[in-house]
Amino acid sequence: MxxxxxxxxxxxxxxxxxxxxxxxxxxxxxxxxxxxxxxxxxxxxxxxxxxxxxxxxxxxxxxxxxxxxxxxxxxxxxxxxxxxxxLPSQGAGMLVPTLLEFGSEEQKERYVARALTNTESWCQGYSEPGSGSDLASLQCQARLEGDEWVLNGQKIWTSGAQRADMMFGLFRTEPEAKKHAGISYLLVPMDRDGIEVRPLREMSGGFEFNEVFFTDVRIPAENIVGERGQGWAVSRATLIHERNLIGNPFMIREAFDDLVQLARTRIRNGRPAIEDSGVRQRLAEIEGYVRTSETSNLLQFTAAHRGEMLTAMRPMMMNKVCSTDTTQRIMKCAYDLLGSDGLLAPLDEELNTWSRTTTSTGWVLQYMFSMGPAIAGGATNIQLNIIGERGYGLPRDLRKPF
Ligand SMILES: Cc1cc2nc3c(=O)[nH]c(=O)nc-3n(C[C@H](O)[C@H](O)[C@H](O)COP(=O)(O)OP(=O)(O)OC[C@H]3O[C@@H](n4cnc5c(N)ncnc54)[C@H](O)[C@@H]3O)c2cc1C
Structure with a gap:
């Protein structure tokens, strides 16, 4: 190569x-x-x-x-x-490419530029209690009354809803239709009467997730992207872009370099931890995962270069699985090297968990944060099912009847 x-x-x-x-x-x-x-x-x-x-x-x-x-x-x-x-935001990174593919001319003119500059911020209203991996079972309803949709129900895990101006969300508009066919993709102004945002506390102490409740919320009928009942296809486009945002190989390599540095400076049994054969072996094993992750990223890059970015599901999903798994391994190893310092590290809610920080607090926050991307945008088990079934043509997993 x-x-x-x-x-x-x-x-x-x-x-x-x-x-x-x-x-x-x-x-x-x-x-x-x-x-x-x-x-x-x-x-x-x-x-x-x-x-x-x-x-x-x-x-x-x-x-x-x-x-x-x-x-x-x-x-x-x-x-x-x-x-x-x-911007890797939900507006610029996920909604904009979706609108460019499925939105009307008016929607592109109205929303795209503001999402790119974040002068209008967006959140994603997909997940509901009981509808995460099995997203198409969602129950949040939108009923058309004259020229308005009337929304009722609940979303959960809505990142950033507390400061979002708008939500792109999935709502059941045809309760009688089959589960994938009854969903529409709607754009919801978050300042409407009847919307209540309740924060969920995270283990890091921060509040980034929310529950969002809708009680007779009215939005204009034209706030639909794509056709009525075709929201599943539109949502797939957004999900592809979401998965694409996850997995930065440069960040993983840097985090691994920081981990090796940590092993050099932590003392174990009176010597630098890196001199411990168990630690060295673990680092060598993780280096293998880092390289696998880099290779899977290169495969995704190759697919993009061939113009297959949005159709080459396998490399994209492999990249998400490899990168999130590798990041977790790096952070867990750092957490173990910190020992009791990790347990005692003060958690600072203001700390930006995305940034490269190698204090004990930084490592602990990154360790906690590293669990999220393996779940967000489709949990690893689900990605593996899709890779197996659609990528390699393996027999389908058992599905519960709907
Ligand atoms: C950091 C983060 C940010 C998020 N932000 C948002 C957001 O902004 N908006 C939003 O709508 N949602 C958001 N989510 C929610 C996310 O989409 C869901 O958590 C995810 O889809 C999984 O759903 P669940 O939590 O209901 O878990 P479940 O679907 O209940 O899954 C629980 C476990 O069971 C496994 N499992 C489930 N079904 C199968 C199966 N068929 N085969 C094998 N294993 C299975 C899963 O892999 C998982 O390990 C976010 C989540 C995280 C972690």
Missing amino acids: DLQYAPEHEEFRESVRAFLKGWPLKGDEAELPKEEQESLFRQRGIDAGYVYRGVPTRYGGSGQPNDAIKDRIIREEFYQAGAPGD
């Missing part, structure tokens, strides 16, 4: 690096609040053709032709520079 980039791509990398010399901002701009600095630089990235490449310019993107190699180089370089690129 030749993993070298061609000379023209190395040239492109140089141009990205030259652009990234503008980050961090300097002079007066460096005095602006952090969020303003990020949006300013992101806008420059759009103007230069590096950010939101797949989104047409008329909706606020940079409208570049499909090029998976350039996309990857940009991702690598922006990551290394810690520069703000495409």
